Amino acid sequence: MNKHRASVLMRHEVGLHARPSVKLTKLAKAFQSKIDLGLSPDGPWVDAKSIVKVMATKAPKDSTIYFRAEGSDAKAALDALVMLVDGDFQDGP
Amino acid sequence: MSENVGIVIVSHSADVARGTALMVEQMVGSEVPLGWCGGNPDGGLGTNVEAIMAAIDRAWSEKGVAILVDLGGAETNSEMAIEMLPDSRRSRVVVCNAPVVEGAVMAATEAASGAPLEAVRRTAEELTPA
Numbered sequence: 001m002n003k004h005r006a007s008v009l010m011r012h013e014v015g016l017h018a019r020p021s022v023k024l025t026k027l028a029k030a031f032q033s034k035i036d037l038g039l040s041p042d043g044p045w046v047d048a049k050s051i052v053k054v055m056a057t058k059a060p061k062d063s064t065i066y067f068r069a070e071g072s073d074a075k076a077a078l079d080a081l082v083m084l085v086d087g088d089f090q091d092g093p
Numbered sequence: 094m095s096e097n098v099g100i101v102i103v104s105h106s107a108d109v110a111r112g113t114a115l116m117v118e119q120m121v122g123s124e125v126p127l128g129w130c131g132g133n134p135d136g137g138l139g140t141n142v143e144a145i146m147a148a149i150d151r152a153w154s155e156k157g158v159a160i161l162v163d164l165g166g167a168e169t170n171s172e173m174a175i176e177m178l179p180d181s182r183r184s185r186v187v188v189c190n191a192p193v194v195e196g197a198v199m200a201a202t203e204a205a206s207g208a209p210l211e212a213v214r215r216t217a218e219e220l221t222p223a
Contacts, residue, residue, distance in 0.1 A: 022120050022202050029206035051202040052219040 002033075006078040007041070007066045008085045016059035020089040025051040027084055033071025035081070041066050048081070098204040098213045099126035099152030101160040102197050103145055103167045107132035113161075113194050121201040128152035140167045145174035149186060157185035157210035159217065161197045185210060191217040 012020055028035045028048040036045035039059055046053040048067065059065060065085055069077050100117065104110040110131030117127060128148030133139035145160075152158050160175075162168045168188060175186045187210060189196055196217040203216035 018198070019120050022198065025202055026121070026205055049206075050216070050219075051199050052216060 002072060002074050003068070003070045004074040004078050005066070005068045006082050007064050008082045010059060010063050010065050010085050011061065012085075012088050013061060015061045015063065016054065016057055016065075018055065021051060021055040023089050024081065024084060025049060025054050027080055028077065031069075031071070031073045031077035031080075033069045033074040033077050035067060035069045035074075035077055038066045038068075039063055096156065097125050097154060097207055098156045098200075098210050099128065099149075099154040099158040100197055100201050100204060100213075101145070101148045101152045101158055101171075102127070102129040102131075102193060103140055103148070103160060103171050104129075104131040104163045104193055105138040105140055105167060106163075107136075109163065109193070113197050116194065117197050117201045120198055121205055125201045125204045126152045126154050126158075127201075128158075140170045142170050142174045142177065145171050146177060149174060149178065149182075153182070155185075157187070159200050159204070159210060159213045160186065160188045161191060161193045161200065161217065162188060163193045167193075187214050189214050189217040191220050195220055 035048040037048040038045045102110045102113045110129040114129040128151035130144035130148040160171050171188050200213050200217040203213045
């Protein structure tokens, strides 16, 4: 079983609002693995591929975002998601 | 031809429809085919079947089209527009029961991943309080 976890501090000025949520969800959807997102290491967890649920977390600036992923590309997915949040949701290449 | 479900925005106001389309383009990107219409030919408020059909045509995708509407006539005229589509397209166009601006962004985010029409509609409708 290919399970991974990661966490990252979100410094984005407005937190996990509309635009960052859309970017995060779109990126998560690019991977096959099941990916969850939470605001504490113990959850509660929401599906990182669900735009409605991600936006509903309303995570504020300076939250730590926790990810857990399970699947063949779990590691790559978490690396990419952490990079997105750590890079302040800048547009990738 | 796009591999993603298309999104159509129908508002009584051309400004609302255009503004919503701009939000979708800027927040989600250009990989989702978009059509929008709103207002009557005199510049007032309104919706009409022909303009909706043209918007469906602009947003057309083989995977289908999800329509977001604002109030009353926007919905009934959209349903009428769907009925007037050719048989081959009619079954691949749905009206979402969701708020127009938020629903359009949510639906487009789902569509951008290549999701099927039913998933796009479900995501938009997830917003609507039970």
